[in-house]
Amino acid sequence: MRDAASERTRHSEYFFDRHPRSFGPVIEFYRTGKLHLVEDVCALSFADDLDYWGVDELFIEPCCQYKYTERRDRVNDDIKRDAEALKQALVEDEHKGSGRITDARRRVWNFMEKPQTSIAARVLHIYNVDSALA
Ligand SMILES: [Zn+2]
Secondary structure, eight states, X not given: OOOHHHHXXXXXXXXXXXXXXXXXXXXXXXXXXXXOOOTTSOHHHHHHXXXXXXXXGGGBOHHHHHHHHHHXXXXXXXXXXXXXXXXXXXXXXXXXXXXXHHHHHHHHHHHHHOGGGOHHHHHHHHHHHHHHHO
């Protein structure tokens, strides 16, 4: 009886432990030399996938470059803004000792557990899912 690994080896198949969301554009890039952005993929996830497949984001075609850069920068800005707001709320709580701790806890909880509450939480959720699948 053969196991799955030996069966793959026998047929010269390769298994990539990676979500397939960006595989289409990447394989198309290796075929044609043209790389386009995938519509429904987070820009940071796409960047992470490009890094995994060894494709520099500078190869993204001009028609998609602006959209990609804008999305990536917006998500990074949202993450920074949320982190700063959270940090500020925690600092203010330490100084005021008011009921803002409850608000800060809720924001942390939403950030960690509710991906629908912000783009930053969604990105964190995607990375968590990717990590769990990797
Ligand atoms: Zn394009």
